[in-house]
Amino acid sequence: MAVDADYLHSLVNWNQGSIGPEIFISDEIYKLEQERIFGRSWLFLAHDSMIPNPHDFFATYMGGDPVLVVRQPDGSVKAFLNACRHRGMRVCRAEEGNTRSFMCTYHGWTYDSAGKLQSVPNQEDAYFGKLSLEDNGLIQVAQVDSYKGMIFGNFDPTAPPLHDYLGDLKYYIDGWVDHAEGGIEVLPGAIKWTINANWKLAAEQFAGDTYHATTTHLSSLLSFGPGFDAKDGAHVSLREGHGESFLFERHTRFEDDPLGQYNEEKRRIARERVGDRADMVANFNAFPNFSGLPGSANIRVWHPKGPNKFEIWSFTVVEKNAPEEAKRAQQISASFTEGAAGVVETDDGENWGMISGVLEQGYQARKMAWNYEMGLGTEREHPDFPGEYHDSFFGEAGQRGFYRRWLEFMTTEAWPVIPPEERNGTADAVTAGSNTGGAR
Incomplete structure (x- = not known):
């Protein structure tokens, strides 16, 4: 049916x-x-105390999708799919830690802690200089917000703010x-x-x-x-x-x-x-x-x-x-x-x-x-x-x-x-x- x-x-x-x-x-x-x-709800990701320092990360899920929650140098938090833009391989296998970069162990694409693609092996020879690093960063979670230290994420950019969602x-x-x-x-x-x-x-x-x-x-x-x-x-x-x-x-x-x-x-x-x-x-x-x-x-x-x-x-x-x-x-x-x-x-x-x-x-x-x-x-x-x-x-x-x-x-x-x-x-x-x- x-x-x-x-x-x-x-x-x-x-x-x-x-x-x-x-x-x-x-x-x-x-x-x-x-x-x-x-894909549309505000989902719990982590608590502030779990990622207190710049470049701290915690690996979790939003539904069936693996995501990384990362503390940025300015104190904000970003979340993005733990999936390389090349073939979808996880770029991080650790459960938590501190790092300035995430590297896919399949083909070596490397991203910084903000999810931006930084380097690709043999970029000039393999892609003839035509691959855009800017357009191939990790997929960002559309909204990230917190309440009393509890960090939530939402893939839907049209969803109302977390404050309203918790009601x-x-x-x-x-x-x-x-x-x-x-x-x-x-x-x-x-x-x-x-x-x-x-x-x-x-x-x-x-x-x-x-x-x-x-x-x-x-x-x-x-x-x-x-x-x-x-x-x-x-x-x-x-x-x-x-x-x-x-x-x-x-x-x-x-x-x-x-x-x-x-x-x-x-x-x-x-x-x-x-x-x-x-x-x-x-x-x-x-x-x-x-x-x-x-x-x-x-x-x-x-x-x-x-x-x-x-x-x-x-x-x-x-x-x-x-x-x-x-x-x-x-x-x-x-x-x-x-x-x-x-x-x-x-x-x-x-x-x-x-x-x-x-x-x-x-x-x-x-x-x-x-x-x-x-x-x-x-x-x-x-x-x-x-x-x-x-x-x-x-x-x-x-x-x-x-x-x-x-x-x-x-x-x-x-x-x-x-x-x-x-x-x-x-x-x-x-x-x-x-x-x-x-x-x-």
């Missing part, structure tokens, strides 16, 4: 809470996502990046692993599926304690496709170690800066594939590698001015719970892989619509929390909002602008008052 707008609308009935699982397994849908989702999510981002003077930093060493499943299963879970935790993660919850139920938190869905769920109370599991002691000491300052958001434990997804668990000091990107495979890149986030022993303790804690072999993370990977196994091997299961009705019709406005607010830690509004936005991107030729009257909340107003408290 042709993947056209009518077909996609038949699969994604977000307003009724019904999603056809073909969107998680179809090769044609995956290929269209590369063009319309990853009301900025209010919630501020709740965990602004706890202390100096902000956050990402510790060295990304943890990377592969899941045989579709990337959207992970993104939608972080957009609001806390319902799975009391079953999937029961063993770890019993070990960590205390547990939680629906009344202990809330969740929001944002019109831009972002979603977040949060508990209102933060519990320190490590009271006797440097991390627990530091967290207790900083809490007063954090409350002064961001109000009750300092105590919120949350999970979020910024559409399409940037997620995190601020309560566990963890951010990650879901890099698609096909309709039935994606890579998880996981990073540990700490306050930049925290003592070294607290940073080390946080890194150990994050790896223990959310790393590739973490006691919590492995539960999720097993679920996603088993779901995809059913879809990949079966036929009838691909015809069965999945139920996304939880919390449908319970949304309301909240004076403190921008977005579509729900009075429960459990719900699927974030997932419905995610697929609403996904459908808009997938079924439009031009960049899908959100009408002003449809935007939730007043992100600019609440972000300006960063110490706005939250309800209890």
Whole structure:
């Protein structure tokens, strides 16, 4: 069946809470996502702390395309395809580092750290002096911008600014990046692993599926304690496709170690800066594939590698001015719970892989619509929390909002602008008052 707008609308009935699982397994849908989702969305690339010095670089992906993110001598950041203009070979095989040039090891074309082609072997003899170096630089990412040190890129020059794209999510981002003077930093060493499943299963879970935790993660919850139920938190869905769920109370599991002691000491300052958001434990997804668990000091990107495979890149986030022993303790804690072999993370990977196994091997299961009705019709406005607010830690509004936005991107030729009257909340107003408290 042709993947056209009518077909996609038949699969994604977000307003009724019904999603056809073909969107998680179809090769044609995956290929269209590369063009319309990853070719037009603002995608997380790196954090300022990962490339602090001139000529520092970090190799990552935007959808399936490899890119290099490079700090320029003037302090700005550029990003470009990690693909030589001659035959498409990677010009950099390292994951990160510092260099003034990138050389393709196939034919030797060499580019500077701004992506400009500097030299070609045997240029006079092979090209008779007719090759234009200026016209054969690396393909630039059209837009690069940052928010609170988090660097994003967008291949689409017509896309709105990052500030608009993040929308009301900025209010919630501020709740965990602004706890202390100096902000956050990402510790060295990304943890990377592969899941045989579709990337959207992970993104939608972080957009609001806390319902799975009391079953999937029961063993770890019993070990960590205390547990939680629906009344202990809330969740929001944002019109831009972002979603977040949060508990209102933060519990320190490590009271006797440097991390627990530091967290207790900083809490007063954090409350002064961001109000009750300092105590919120949350999970979020910024559409399409940037997620995190601020309560566990963890951010990650879901890099698609096909309709039935994606890579998880996981990073540990700490306050930049925290003592070294607290940073080390946080890194150990994050790896223990959310790393590739973490006691919590492995539960999720097993679920996603088993779901995809059913879809990949079966036929009838691909015809069965999945139920996304939880919390449908319970949304309301909240004076403190921008977005579509729900009075429960459990719900699927974030997932419905995610697929609403996904459908808009997938079924439009031009960049899908959100009408002003449809935007939730007043992100600019609440972000300006960063110490706005939250309800209890």
